[in-house]
Amino acid sequence: MSEPLKIGIAGLGTVGAALVHVLVSRYALLAEACGRPIEIVAVSARDRERNRGIDLRAMTWFDDPIELAKTGEIDVFVELIGGAADPALSAVEAALSRGIHVVTANKALLAKHGVRLAALAEEKGVLLNFEAAVAGGIPVIKAMRESLTGNRVSRLYGIMNGTANYILTTMEREGLSFEACLKEAQRLGYAEADPTFDIEGNDTAHKLAILTSLAFGTEIAADDIYLEGISNISIDDICAADDLGYRIKLLGVAQRTDSGIEQRVHPTMVPKDSVIGRVDGVTNAVAIESDVLGELIMSGPGAGGDATASAVMGDIADIAKSRPGIQHGPALGKPAAKLVPYKRAKMRSHEGGYFIRVTVQDKAGVFASIATHMAENTISLESIVQRAKHTSPAGSGRQTVVLVTHATTEASVRAAVQAMVADGYTIGAPQVIRIERPKAA
Structure with missing residues (x-):
């Protein structure tokens, strides 16, 4: 020996x-x-x-x-x-x-x-x-560095932070607020005393940047990632997602486009019956889409x-x-x-659409105004639901409206939401969450 x-x-x-x-x-x-x-x-x-x-x-x-x-x-x-x-x-x-x-x-x-x-x-x-x-x-680095040699990767995405996934899973299962679930995660040792790095997406962004370099042959660009955490996710969002057949996950997503590479970390609605939608607790999962192999999904313990x-x-x-x-x-x-310099992709339509939750004053003309702002920004709606469940009690003078869009751009959605707020009939900050529809189910 x-x-x-x-x-x-x-x-x-x-x-x-x-x-x-x-x-x-x-x-x-x-x-x-x-x-x-x-x-x-x-x-x-x-x-x-x-x-x-x-x-x-x-x-x-x-x-x-x-x-x-x-x-x-x-x-x-x-x-x-x-x-x-x-x-x-x-x-x-x-x-x-x-x-x-x-x-x-x-x-x-x-x-x-x-x-x-x-x-x-x-x-x-x-x-x-x-x-x-x-x-x-999860042996994702070895898979990308060795097993996928010769494949051209088009997209990768995944749940890469166990703390965030535990909090979102517990909110859904227990019907608890974000704050209550965070405290429980800290008690169990899943979250740090200062959980900012995990819940605001920084940890996921670092991991995504490394995977992006391996997948697309670019220099690591951790500072060039669209970043949004889960601290603004409410139980109303969790319940609305459930009613629509989705779960909310903090995803890191990187994909190749005609204009460059897109990197983003944000809360995302995924179908309940998708592989990524069934990943609960502190478990992590990474999906890689390539031309030869197709889609590879790996899941397992992400921390500890x-x-x-x-x-x-x-x-x-x-x-x-x-x-x-x-x-x-x-x-x-x-x-x-x-390694080539990282080139950020131009804004384009998001094929999965968007979830928009807005609480408004219960008065005449509000729904017409919402529809007008959607049309002005060329946003096509898949569905519009007036929600009372989990949200506004009768006689409160407010209604919660959930909109699900077809493919559109982030800029269009933000412009429409900003116009609603400017009209003065919204109560609190509207919520906007991307919807992903993974291939595997």
């Missing part, structure tokens, strides 16, 4: 501790599968005294992860610190500069510095693996120590199976120097 693959792990939080446990407990199994043992020889974390439930006595401790990355003891540097800045950035750069393979679960780091780090890995002839950075335990550790372990195993002198594939699917 070959010499052991020696790894150093920086970051011993939930994922890091789970990774140490699984690598140690499955030592013999991994050695047999990879053709060589995998040994943890060094670790780094902020708190040396913290009880993590794992035995670290045989491993060299580094207080500074950058020094760990520079040590000659390791063959692979595993970065589980998180964040786009130091020490994670400098540690990964130090390891790659030394010609050391890197495995990371850090989507923020890759979204901001991924192209530069991929170029450095190519220059040094080492691997930069990041399966755990997107969709937890074990799921993420499994993805990291798979990346380490790939390195263990590689042999010196063999050319490594580029980290982003094609050489970093050949």
Whole structure:
């Protein structure tokens, strides 16, 4: 059997501790599968005294992860610190500069510095693996980087944040408000004390930007994504979606168009009977549409120590199976120097249509005014429903109206809604949600 693959792990939080446990407990199994043992020889974390439930006595401790990355003891540097800045950035750069393979679960780091780090890995002839950075335990990176080689991807979309999906699922099942479900998610450990990054779509945007680069051969453009979170989703929206045969999900969507690449993250209505509509709780799912294979949908645990550790372990195993002198594939699917600049697509009609919920004063002429504004903006309506259920009690002087449009542009919808508000008969802010009708059901 070959010499052991020696790894150093920086970051011993939930994922890091789970990774140490699984690598140690499955030592013999991994050695047999990879053709060589995998040994943890060094670790780094902020708190040396913290009880993590794992035995670290045989491993060299580094207080500074950058020094760990520079040590000659390791063959692979595993970065589980998180964040786009130091020490994670400098540690990964130090390891790659030394010609050391890197495995990371850090989507923020890759979204901001991924192209530069991929170029450095190519220059040094080492691997930069990041399966755990997107969709937890789902092997979507490997599928896109390897299994879909030769396919031309036209669109990808998915549920990429377990916190947001748990909140939306619980709102539907329990009939609770967004605020109540968020508190429950925090109590269960699914949401951070400051959940902004998850519920406002930033986490999904980072993951989407990485997948977009792999799918379309573009430079990563995390700052050029239309972004809308779920904090303004009400129980009224959940109930209206249910009545119409939809569920609301926070989707990340990227697709190729004649004018460029479209990237967006926002709440979306999807049919209840679609594969993506049946993904509940903290589960993630990613769908990839391509010309040869058709549509591939993968779902599974999107977060948590074990799921993420499994993805990291798979990346380490790939390195263990590689042999010196063999050319490594580029980290982003094609050489970093050949990635084309990201070109944002022009505004176009959204084929799935839009859901518009507006609460208005209950008086004559309001419905006629709504219809007029729709016509002025060349919006064709699939349905218009006056809702009393879950919304406005009799005698309240208000009515809730739900509009479902045919294909139209975001600009047209926003202009029509703005005109309604300007007329002075709306109560509260109107809600606008895109409707997606996935191919698979």
